Amino acid sequence: xxxxxxxxxxxGSWNIIEASPSGVGxxxxxxxxxxxxxxxxxANIGNTEIVCWARxxxxxxxxxxxxxxxxxxxxxxxxxxxxxxxxIPLSSTxxxxxxxxxxxGVWTLLGYQDVSLAIKEWRKYRVRxxxxxxxxxxxDGADWILLFLTxxxxxxxxxxxxxxxxxxxxxxxxWTDFDDIEIGEETT
Amino acid sequence: MIRLVSENPLKYVDDEGNELKIEEIECPLxxxxxxxxxxxxxxxxxxxxxxxxxxxxxxxAIKE
Numbered sequence: 721x722x723x724x725x726x727x728x729x730x731x732g733s734w735n736i737i738e739a740s741p742s743g744v745g746x747x748x749x750x751x752x753x754x755x756x757x758x759x760x761x762x763a764n765i766g767n768t769e770i771v772c773w774a775r776x777x778x779x780x781x782x783x784x785x786x787x788x789x790x791x792x793x794x795x796x797x798x799x800x801x802x803x804x805x806x807x808i809p810l811s812s813t814x815x816x817x818x819x820x821x822x823x824x825g826v827w828t829l830l831g832y833q834d835v836s837l838a839i840k841e842w843r844k845y846r847v848r849x850x851x852x853x854x855x856x857x858x859x860d861g862a863d864w865i866l867l868f869l870t871x872x873x874x875x876x877x878x879x880x881x882x883x884x885x886x887x888x889x890x891x892x893x894x895w896t897d898f899d900d901i902e903i904g905e906e907t908t
Numbered sequence: 909m910i911r912l913v914s915e916n917p918l919k920y921v922d923d924e925g926n927e928l929k930i931e932e933i934e935c936p937l938x939x940x941x942x943x944x945x946x947x948x949x950x951x952x953x954x955x956x957x958x959x960x961x962x963x964x965x966x967x968x969a970i971k972e
Contacts (some may be wrong), residue, residue, distance in 0.1 A: 774969055800958075828918075829954045830912030874915050 723853035726757040729799065730885060741773040741842035746775070752892055753906035756799075756885025758780055761901050768882050770847045772901040776839045778809035778885070783893035785809075787839070789847045791882045798888060800825040803877065805847050805856055807867075809839040811855060819854050821876055830854070833868040842897075909946055918955060920945055930954065937965035944970075 724879070728734060732753030739748040749757075769793055776785035782892040786809075790800035800822055818832035837843075844859040852872040857864040886896035892894045909923040920928045928945040935956075937941055942956035951967055953960060960966060 726920070773963075781920070818913065822958060825958055827956055827958055829910075829912065830954075831920075833909065870911055873912075896909045 725760050726753065726883070727760060728757050729895075730755040732886065734783070735906060739897060739898065739899065741775075744900060745880070748897050749887035751785070751898075754885075756788065756883055756887075758790060758883030759794060761765050762792050765908070767851070767905055768903070769905070770845065770882050770884065770901070770903050772884060773842050773844050773899040774807075774884070774897065774906050775842045776809060776896040777894060778812055778839055779893070781841070785894045785896035786887040787845070788885045788887045789845075789878070790832050790885065791849060792848075796819075797845045801877065803854065803872070804848065804887075805854060807839065809836065810857075812840070813838055814837050815867075817854070817856050819868065819870050821872065828832055830872060831868075831870045842899075910945065910952065912954075918943060920954060922947065932954055932968060933966050935963055935966040937963060937970050942966050 732752045732755035734749060734755050735748050737744060737750045740746050770789050774787045776787050787807040789805040790802050803821045806818045808818060810816050813836055814834055815837050816832050816834050820827055820829040824879045846857045847862060848855045852875050854870050856868040859868050884898050884901055910920050910928060913919050915922050918930055922928060928947060930943055930945060932941055932943050938959055940957045940960055942953055942960045944951050944953050951970055
């Protein structure tokens with residue numbers, strides 16, 4: 721995808737870094753603080769999949785980044801109505817996988833699960849929404865490993881699109897890297 | 909783990925199925941209502957305005 725395929729929004733900044741977790745290409749994108757990029761294309765967000773490589777900064781305190789996946793409703797820059805899936809470092813070896821939604825700007829937590837997994841290493845993650853079931857996984861080199869499973873019983877958002885970003889504290893120390901992002905309709 | 913089992917009324921359970929008590933506080937800084945649960949020595953925001961997700965003022969008010 722080209723840069724023009726994305727909308728960059730939020731408070732923070734982004735830049736291109738030299739990194740290639742998958743061996744494809746030479747660069748990855750880094751988000752500082754609460755910066756996101758949302759895909760311009762529309763998708764059925766009740767039936768969408770995001771696959772990407774990601775890692776985040778964690779050295780304790782405010783110096784941590786969140787790996788964030790957004791499945792928003794309608795408007796290209798609407799962050800008041802969206803599903804939000806976050807991978808949050810609690811320590812160097814424990815992450816919190818959390819899902820919820822913003823409805824007219826009000827956050828409601830769907831749930832979370834704490835898992836032993838280092839966030840600073842590049843990993844391939846997959847977030848799927850199908851029939852309002854939200855599934856978060858990572859790839860261990862052989863299989864997709866389930867991190868968290870929940871559902872939106874309210875079936876809030878039907879159409880819109882998807883994106884990724886950071887949502888750490890407002891600090892240059894808080895960064896999140898992504899590479900090889902694929903967004904599409906979940907078909908399996 | 910905690911998960912939402914009912915949106916209206918708002919209801920959460922832990923991984924053993926125990927219902928968690930929903931509490932509410934007004935943020936002293938932004939004057940918004942924040943709903944939260946206490947779980948394993950943590951205060952978990954379960955519903956409120958986006959700005960409260962990162963706000964320390966209401967969390968501090970609970971501790972005081």
